[in-house]
Every structure is written in structure tokens, then in C-alpha cells.
Amino acid sequence: MYNTIIIGAGPAGMAAALYLKRSGLKVLIIDKDAPGGQMLKTDKIENYLGFSSISGADLALNMFKQIKNDVKYVYGEVTSITKENNFIVATEKESYQSKNIVIATGKENNKLGLPGEDKIKGLSYCAVCDGAFYKDKIVGIVGAGNSAFTEALYLSTLAKKVYIINRSENIKADMIYQTKVKNKENIVYLKNASVTALNDNEGILNSVTLNNKEILPLDGLFLAIGGRPQVKFMENLKEEKGYLIVNEKRETNIKGVYAVGDVIKKDYYQIATAVNDGIVAALSIKESEI
Ligand SMILES: Cc1cc2nc3c(=O)[nH]c(=O)nc-3n(C[C@H](O)[C@H](O)[C@H](O)COP(=O)(O)OP(=O)(O)OC[C@H]3O[C@@H](n4cnc5c(N)ncnc54)[C@H](O)[C@@H]3O)c2cc1C
Known part of the structure; x- marks a missing residue:
């Protein structure tokens, strides 16, 4: 007792x-x-x-x-x-x-709610945990808060290229992180962009489809879209x-x-x-x- x-x-x-x-x-x-x-x-x-x-x-x-x-x-x-x-x-x-x-x-982390999200390999909620798997590869990170920006910065030290995918124009991340992101050559910031489909090859993520129908080739996708x-x-x-x-x-x-x-x-x-x-x-x- x-x-x-x-x-x-x-x-x-x-x-x-x-x-x-x-x-x-x-x-x-x-x-x-x-x-x-x-x-x-x-x-x-x-x-x-x-x-x-x-x-x-x-x-x-x-x-x-x-x-x-x-x-x-x-x-x-x-x-x-x-x-x-x-x-x-x-x-x-x-x-x-x-x-x-x-x-x-x-x-707990929010999800995108897209088909295959729980099965396709190549999705992560933790850059520090999984970033090392993407050394010299191309990754995306969904979100626009401190988590998304700090994780993007972390990933940029390992990956060849990092896309930040922000569904709106608003950035919630602190200015200090925004400035650091701007100064990183291998981080590409996409605004008004959202992931509409996860595409895979035999269960392994190889690209995502964006809302403008563009196919973005990615080896990994990190989600930093809050939680509940x-x-x-x-x-x-x-x-x-x-x-x-x-x-x-x-x-x-x-x-x-x-x-x-x-x-x-x-x-x-x-x-x-x-x-x-x-x-x-x-x-x-x-x-x-x-
Ligand atoms: C990527 C990232 C970076 C961050 N960076 C910072 C930072 O730089 N500075 C800062 O101040 N904050 C930062 N934060 C936020 C900070 O980590 C959280 O606000 C803080 O950890 C919340 O603490 P908590 O104890 O409420 O919950 P948590 O840290 O989430 O701990 C909850 C614990 O409950 C356990 N649990 C859940 N359900 C059950 C269950 N049913 N039975 C038993 N155990 C259960 C979990 O396993 C977990 O260990 C960051 C968060 C993330 C995700």
C-alpha cells in the first residue's frame, strides 16, 4: 500500500x-x-x-x-x-x-492519418533516435514548431538533404531556430505543403506525394506534428x-x-x-x- x-x-x-x-x-x-x-x-x-x-x-x-x-x-x-x-x-x-x-x-505523437503509416518502414518520430539511419540520404520532416526545426537541424548534420514540410505559412518555431535553419545549405523549407500520400517500394518508403501532386523522393520521413x-x-x-x-x-x-x-x-x-x-x-x- x-x-x-x-x-x-x-x-x-x-x-x-x-x-x-x-x-x-x-x-x-x-x-x-x-x-x-x-x-x-x-x-x-x-x-x-x-x-x-x-x-x-x-x-x-x-x-x-x-x-x-x-x-x-x-x-x-x-x-x-x-x-x-x-x-x-x-x-x-x-x-x-x-x-x-x-x-x-x-x-503521444500525432500521426498524419495516411494509409500505410503504421506499416511502411522509413517513418520516425524521433530524429535523435533514428537520424543515424539516414546518413547521406534525403529526409523530410513534417511540422513547423520547435521540434520540427530542431530535429531538422540535427538531421542536417547527418543527411544529404532535409526538407521541412509545413502545411501553412505560419512558423511556430522560435526565431533562433528559424535563423539557424535559413543558414543551413542542405535544409529546404517548403511552405503550404502537406503530405497526401506515402509511397513505398516493398514496404520501404521511397517518396511522398505533396498536395500540389509533386512527388518528393525521400528515404525517410520524420513527423514533428505534436501529440495528444x-x-x-x-x-x-x-x-x-x-x-x-x-x-x-x-x-x-x-x-x-x-x-x-x-x-x-x-x-x-x-x-x-x-x-x-x-x-x-x-x-x-x-x-x-x-
Ligand atoms: C524532440 C523533442 C525535443 C524537446 N526539447 C525540449 C527542450 O529542449 N527543452 C524543454 O524544456 N523541453 C523540450 N521538449 C519537451 C519536453 O521533453 C516535455 O515537455 C517533457 O518531457 C514533458 O514531461 P512529462 O514528464 O510530462 O512527460 P514525458 O516526458 O512524455 O514522460 C511521460 C512518461 O510516461 C510514460 N507513460 C505513458 N503512458 C504510460 C502508461 N500507461 N503506463 C506507464 N507509463 C506510461 C512514458 O513512457 C514516459 O516515460 C522536447 C520534446 C521533444 C519531443
């Missing part, structure tokens, strides 16, 4: 774990993957205070090292949370009980477009259930804001115990 079970070991979940443990509460943290969440998909992080430049993997490891000796960590995917006297959190293998829940499951939280494991949570609604204490509409980080509706989705959410939820839980 735990005071709090945290679902998700990204920065939000790990920050909550650190503060809960330090306030003397019994905590369990569960993740279906390696600890770190989206930080593991990030090459360099240059906007987390205290580290002028650090790889996502190193920051994730630093955070995990800080909690791993004091907080019980379980590897597994949470498939359901139900309430009897306490919350019962089930993974594929085990179930655990707690008084409080912190949902810190982040968000997937909280299928618990019913009746108040949400908007999949993002959980919380109050200033990070409480959801269900008593004892808190939500933090990218899974909640908020203005800014960053590591620092995720950490902040985790701390606020942990302190709110502690306050409710006093």
Missing part, C-alpha cells in the same frame, strides 16, 4: 517522486519505458536552468539517479486504475494500491482534446487524482514546467496529509 502511485517517469513524474519521498510519503513510480520520457528523444537541451547544454539522455539519467535509491520504480504499462477504498493500479502483470494517484504520462495525451486507463477524468483539466494544486476532477506535465491542459510544455507541475502536485498531496 502506497501513499501515492505516480504513472510515468518523465521529468514531471520524477519531480513529484523526489518531493513526495523527501516529505516522508511512500511512493511508487511506474513507467512502461526507460525513465526520462520525451527527454530521451532529445539530442541537446539548452534551456533547462543549471545546464547550459546537456543531452536529453544525460539529464534523464541525472534525474533518475537522484530518485532511484529512495523511490520504488516498477517497469510496466498501467492498463487500468479503479477505485474501491483505495485506488487500484493495474499493469499487465501486477496490481498496486494507493491513496493518491499522480498521472504524469505525457503525450492518451489516458485510456482511467474513466471520467475531465479533459479537453485529451488534455486533463487540473486546478492550481494539479488536482483533477477526481479526488485524490493529480495530473502533471504534458498530460494537462496548459500554455507551455517544457521540461521546467513539467518539473514545476510535479513539485506542486507533491506539495499539494503533502498538504492534504497534514
Whole structure:
């Protein structure tokens, strides 16, 4: 029996774990993957205070090292949370009980919704993870935010040519990334362009068709078109477009259930804001115990 079970070991979940443990509460943290969440998909992080430049993997490891000796960590995917006297959190293998829940499951990547997307090889959501497969090749990246531009910059160091495919004229990426992209000779920026079909040769992507019917030969296509939280494991949570609604204490509409980080509706989705959410939820839980 735990005071709090945290679902998700990204920065939000790990920050909550650190503060809960330090306030003397019994905590369990569960993740279906390696600890770190989206930080593991990030090459360099240059906007987390205290580290002028650090790889996502190193920051994730630093955070995990800080909690791993004091907080019980379980590897597994949470498939359901139900309430009897306490919350019962089930993974594929085990179930655990707690008084409080912190949902810190982040968000999942959006898809283009095109035929073959889940089957054709050559599509990726993570340049840092898969970029090395495209050394000296031609790749595209769909999107116009910071993720798309930073991933394009990363890919431009490996690939021969990188196309940024933006469906509109608006660029959401910060000016610093826009300037860097403009200065890269092997990045071609396409505006008002969207992918309408994925073309393959025996299951391997070889080109995409654009909305103007042009066939763009590509060896790989990266998607950086945002994402949506997937909280299928618990019913009746108040949400908007999949993002959980919380109050200033990070409480959801269900008593004892808190939500933090990218899974909640908020203005800014960053590591620092995720950490902040985790701390606020942990302190709110502690306050409710006093
Ligand atoms: C390519 C990229 C670059 C970025 N660069 C930066 C940057 O430079 N600076 C910055 O501040 N932010 C950056 N971000 C954003 C930042 O990484 C996120 O805002 C932050 O990681 C959100 O933290 P989180 O803990 O809420 O969720 P996440 O990091 O998404 O972690 C959620 C965790 O929950 C786990 N999980 C999900 N469902 C379940 C389940 N059912 N059972 C068990 N576990 C589950 C996942 O495996 C994951 O580990 C970047 C994001 C991306 C994708």
C-alpha cells in the first residue's frame, strides 16, 4: 500500500517522486519505458536552468539517479486504475494500491492519418533516435514548431538533404531556430505543403506525394506534428482534446487524482514546467496529509 502511485517517469513524474519521498510519503513510480520520457528523444537541451547544454539522455539519467535509491520504480504499462477504498493500479502483470494517484504520462505523437503509416518502414518520430539511419540520404520532416526545426537541424548534420514540410505559412518555431535553419545549405523549407500520400517500394518508403501532386523522393520521413495525451486507463477524468483539466494544486476532477506535465491542459510544455507541475502536485498531496 502506497501513499501515492505516480504513472510515468518523465521529468514531471520524477519531480513529484523526489518531493513526495523527501516529505516522508511512500511512493511508487511506474513507467512502461526507460525513465526520462520525451527527454530521451532529445539530442541537446539548452534551456533547462543549471545546464547550459546537456543531452536529453544525460539529464534523464541525472534525474533518475537522484530518485532511484529512495523511490520504488516498477517497469510496466498501467492498463487500468479503479477505485474501491483505495485506488487500484493495474499493469499487465501486477496490481498496486494507493491513496493518491499522480498521472504524469505525457503525450503521444500525432500521426498524419495516411494509409500505410503504421506499416511502411522509413517513418520516425524521433530524429535523435533514428537520424543515424539516414546518413547521406534525403529526409523530410513534417511540422513547423520547435521540434520540427530542431530535429531538422540535427538531421542536417547527418543527411544529404532535409526538407521541412509545413502545411501553412505560419512558423511556430522560435526565431533562433528559424535563423539557424535559413543558414543551413542542405535544409529546404517548403511552405503550404502537406503530405497526401506515402509511397513505398516493398514496404520501404521511397517518396511522398505533396498536395500540389509533386512527388518528393525521400528515404525517410520524420513527423514533428505534436501529440495528444492518451489516458485510456482511467474513466471520467475531465479533459479537453485529451488534455486533463487540473486546478492550481494539479488536482483533477477526481479526488485524490493529480495530473502533471504534458498530460494537462496548459500554455507551455517544457521540461521546467513539467518539473514545476510535479513539485506542486507533491506539495499539494503533502498538504492534504497534514
Ligand atoms: C524532440 C523533442 C525535443 C524537446 N526539447 C525540449 C527542450 O529542449 N527543452 C524543454 O524544456 N523541453 C523540450 N521538449 C519537451 C519536453 O521533453 C516535455 O515537455 C517533457 O518531457 C514533458 O514531461 P512529462 O514528464 O510530462 O512527460 P514525458 O516526458 O512524455 O514522460 C511521460 C512518461 O510516461 C510514460 N507513460 C505513458 N503512458 C504510460 C502508461 N500507461 N503506463 C506507464 N507509463 C506510461 C512514458 O513512457 C514516459 O516515460 C522536447 C520534446 C521533444 C519531443
